[in-house]
Amino acid sequence: MSDFIEIIGAETHNLKNISVKIPKNKLVVVTGLSGSGKSSLAFETLYAEGQKRYLESLSTFARMMISNTSDATKVREIRGLSPTIAINQKTVSNNPRSTVGTITEIYDFYRLLYANIGIPYCPNHPEQSLKKDTIQNIVEDIKKNDEGTKIFIVFPLSTIKNNVEEMSMKEISQIVSDKGFVRYIKGNKVFSVADAVEEKNISVEDVSIIVDRLIVKNSDETFFSRLRDSLLLTSEKSSGIIEIFYPSDDTFKKYSLGNFCPQCGYISPKFSLSNFSFNSHFGACDDCGGLGFRTTFEEKDIINFDLTLEEGAILPWENSKYYLSILCAVCEKYKIPMNKPYGKLTEKQREIILYGVDEKFSIIFDSNSEFYKKGNIYMCRYEGIIPKLERHYADSENKTQSHMRNVLKFATEKECRTCQGYRLKKPFLMVKIGGKNIGELASMSVEQTLDFFEKLEFSQEEKIISEGVLKNIIDRLHFLQGVGLGYVTLARRAHTLSGGESQRIRLATQIGTQLEGIIYVLDEPSIGLHPRDNDMLIKNLKKLATLGNTVIVVEHDEDIMRESDYIVDIGPGAGIHGGSVIFSGTYPELIKNSSTETSLYLSGKKEIVRQNPKKMSTKKFLSIYGAQENNLKNINVRFPLGCMTVVTGVSGSGKSSLVMDILSNALLNYFNKSSLPVGKHEKIEGFEHINKTIIIDQSPIGRTPHSNVATYTGVFTYIREVFAASNDAKVRGFNVGKFSFNTKGGRCEVCEGNGTKKIEMHFLPDVYVECEACKGTRYNDDVLSVQFKGKNIAEILNMTIEEASEFFVVFPRIKRVLDVLIDVGLGYITLGQSAPTLSGGESQRIKLAYDLSKRSTGQTLYILDEPTTGLHFADVQKLLDILDALVEKGNSVIVIEHNLDIIANADAIVDIGPNGGDAGGNLVFAGPKDKILTVKESYTAQALKKYFAQKNKKTS
Structure with missing residues (x-):
């Protein structure tokens, strides 16, 4: 070999x-x-x-x-x-059912563990573990009775008729006879199936079927043999429920070969592997379907409280004449002022707007649409904005993608109240190991889980049963810890x-x-x-x-x-x-x-060096007080403005919670009037020191082949204008729209302008193959026949950004954007490269270039999330030059970053930690870069010391 x-x-x-x-x-x-x-x-x-x-x-x-x-x-x-x-x-994976536990298969081993050695508890008495009887221990109990004691071995009728509440005596007699028995007990009285009793509405819970009648004979082996046979027969007929009736004092003693509560008689269902799977209907919570959350629509997300109904306070209906016409009729009937800010309406008025009314209203529309004609009278019911959104969400399969996007932008995910986010039915969440159910165990971090299993004590039998399973769990947890993921929980969804x-x-x-x-x-x-x-x-x-x-x-x-x-x-x-x-x-x-x-x-012959580092002399700050999102420990953080601040810390320490979940979302809500969820905090001060915020993260610039570099940056519009102005296009009468691959006319209709066709593989990921009609060009032959400087529009899209910059050298609007893309190190990608094929780092730099190509106004705050992803040392230098130029123009930059070349060139550092998960979330350091080196508990300080030592060694 x-x-x-x-x-x-x-x-x-x-x-x-x-x-x-x-x-x-x-x-x-x-x-x-x-x-x-x-x-x-x-x-x-x-x-x-x-x-x-x-x-x-x-x-x-x-x-x-x-x-x-x-x-x-x-x-x-x-x-x-x-x-x-x-x-x-x-x-x-974007599948909400995919978690860290399912990806690593650790959750499957959890299921094995709980199905085999889990201890069930009573939902009515949560501290009471459920008892399981055996035939032998029932026999031993009966032995304790005095010689000659009469006993009846019976089982409740409800065990075979659990879906019926009441029956007549005649019906009960028929069932008892059909089961092969002749006597039963109602209340404390014995009846025969031959008894002609006319009585109706008998509670099934009050009836027990007699299997055998015995007299205790402790010295007679024949008695015990018959007793065991009768007990076995009873358990077979009743799914393991056995009762002993003592006619001397009319008392029942209940036993179960399954799990039951001695306090209330609750019987736990038998459980298997599938009962602990949230992907199986045998285990998944009935309310959320095993997702752990429910999609809801809340007033705060769909209403602008400062606007009146006339001004468009109901955000989903801003441009809907149909619903606004019905709303006008409702407001007139119920005397709801449409010229009053929504926030000042009464609770009753708001309830009508949100949840609707039952009656119908006569509506005359003043224009035509596909649903109604101008001047006609229509009887319309006002169902309310929240029920309407819920109905559209439930009917998602019959709605277009664009329609569902409009619905989902007003939706909120709320933890399921029934299962508390643990995804399973309640009986299976009552099964515990070491006092924790499977959902609680999956919600612990890797480090916490390792500590839990290290301290867990097993009986000898449990050790034998769980030995192999436990080894697989602990080995996999150690591997996760070994790649720096000790802070991650197994319940964490894959898409996060x-x-x-x-x-x-x-x-x-x-x-x-x-x-x-x-x-x-x-x-x-x-x-x-x-x-x-x-x-x-x-x-x-x-x-x-x-x-x-x-x-x-x-x-x-x-x-x-x-x-x-x-x-x-x-x-x-x-x-x-x-x-x-x-x-x-x-x-x-x-x-x-x-x-x-x-x-x-x-x-060390070349170094990554910032040309114009700043000293922290600013008196202007963005300040967050009482940050408590996720693992943040109620911290106060000040971000200096007019300089470059790097937020760092070990993985899972709370950097993204602080910067993205709290600061970014709060700024976007403030400047863009968005309604993004803002992480838990007390207050933020300093908004007045900046005039806008630009967030540049690693999310895709688009999710379909229709999105590409040219469309995202806007240069494609200018390129289409160039082609539309060409002689070839004018002769054929082509306008700008003809050169779009998103609309009919110029695009290839076989692939609808995608250049590829999607083949659904059902149990495998979808496959994209080149369109045979247009050979991946996206356009029809008429459009491809139009040329500018010897190139058709498909050939332009196949150019690299560097090539396109030279090609469009006399078109400043196009060249300016392309040159910025080259400056951020993206000259090698093609104009038409589809969004799904771009890495997170490339997507981030495209966003950065797009914003840099606009005219700078100063006093802008740029927030970047790990912008060095995918960058070589030479590209990091380019990025640093760009960030430096932004600061020079009077802007502020906040960067979440682990790259020591960026951290070492920061003006200020905010270090969150000291560790990840619960051991993080503290403010370890905030201040000028040079002062962090003295902070002993900072892992960033330790890394910087090593970095500077190696740097000095290279240059010496």
Whole structure:
């Protein structure tokens, strides 16, 4: 078997027919500038070819059912290739049923544990554990009676007729007879099925069927044999419920071979694995369907309290003549003033507007629509805004996507009151281990859960049953902790995870599989990780390699490169200027013998330096008081304005809760009149010092192929205007709209302007294939025949931003935007690159470029969430220059960041921690950068000291 993976003649995307040898069973870093071709080599060549060969090994039928992801792969040969697994950042599930626990399969092991050794409790007496009887212990109880005691072995009629409350004596007699018995007890009196008793409305709860009548004979083995047989027969007929009736004093003693409460007689249903699954109707809460939340519509989210009804206080109906016409009739009938601010209406008036009335009103509309004609009289009922929104939400399957987007923007998720967010039916939440139900256990952080199991005591029988299950749980929890995710709870929904968190969770899962001989390809696993946790990540990456796997990491982190076994540097530039292997070898060889951009920064010959650092002399601050969102510990934080502040801290410390959940949302609500949920806090002061806020996070710029770089930045409108003004277009009578792929006329109608067709795979992710009609161009032949400077509009969309900037050099409105995109390091992406294919870092830089292309007004607050994601050292320098320029123009910048190059160049630092989860949420430090180094409890200070020491060592 070869010791190397040998790639020969790779030409995927911008790769220039490159060949490279990669050592097996090692930790290998692929690095280079953004857009240089790293992902093309690692993911779209190596990983894709591995997938292609795997598919070729399957049957024809199996290949039909699985999408081939490697159609774009162009490589002459790859030798020494093993099975490949990709762990990237783009596979975060949006399914609300997907959680950290389900992804890692730890929740499945929880289900096994609770189904086998969980102790059920009574819902009516929560401190009472339920008792389970056996035939033997019932016999032992009966033995305690005096010799000659009469006993009847009976079972309640309700166990076989639990859906009926009352019956006649005749009906009861018939049922008893049908079951093969002849006597029953009503109240404390014995009846025979032959008795002619005319009585109706007998409560089923008052009737018990007699299976056997015995006299206690403790010395007679025949008696005990018959007793056991009768008890067994009774349990079979009654699902385990057995009663002993003592006619001497008319008393019943109840037993259950299942779980029952000795205080109230509550009987727990039998439970299995499916009862602890929120994805099964056997276990899922009936009210929320196993989601843990319910979608509701609240007055505060759908009403502007400062506006009158005439001015559009009801936000969903701002532009609806139909509903406003009905509302006018309602207000006239119930004397509700439409010229009075909504907030000043009475509670009764507001209730009518929100929840409607039953009666119908005569309405005459003053215009035509598809629903009504002008001048006609219609009888219309006013159902109220909240019932209407709820009805539309419930009928989502029959509504268009755009309609549902309009409905959902007024919706709020509220924790389900029935299950308290734990997703399961109440009887199964009453099953506990160590005093906690499965929902409570899943809601604990990884670190807390490890501590819980460490202190948990088991009986000898429980140890034997749970040993294997518990080992799997604890091993997986340790793997999660080992990749810096000790603060994450297993109940956390997958869609709330960042790309880095999601990737590290799947990395931990792969470590847990203990596979060997695999090629793992990872995309920047250090994203979102504080330098403190880098050592743990590196240790786990090396653990994968020592198991006999090849770990290939696309990465820019200096620590990971330093600890790697081998480095492949792709470049020298981005896009058409990249695509070559400019170095391959070890870290020492890279910094000694290479002159690549990577080696220049690693060796200290180049440094990331801010040109115009500021001193904190400002007297203007944005101040948050009493921040308590998530794990924040009622902290007060001041952000200086007119400078660059970096908010840092270990993963899960509370940075995003402070900056994004509280500050960002509060600012957007203040300046944009939004109604975003703002994290818990007392007050925020300082809004008057800024005139607008721009939030630049890593959310996609769009979620469909119709969204791309050109449409998001607005340059596509200008480009379409250029084409519409061309001679070709004028001759054909084409206007600007003809060059849109979103509307009929110019787009390809087969794919509706997508350039691809979606094939639903049902049990697999949807597959997108190139449209056969337009060959991916999005347009019809008429539009493609129009050219400007020898290019049609589809060819323009396939240009890189760098190429397009030169092409449109005489069009300042287009060139200005494109040049800013180049400045933020995005010259390599194409104008038409669809939004879903962009990384979080690329999306963020596109947003930044779009805002930078606008005219600066000063006094703007820019908030950025980890903008260095996916950036090479040279690109970080470009980003720093841009942030520096923003501050120079009188703006303020707040950056959430772990990158030490950015932190070291900040004017001020806000450090949240000291740890993640419950051990975080404190303000460790806030102030000028140079003063943090003396704060002993700050992990950021420790990392900065190490950073400056290494920097000095490089330059000495």
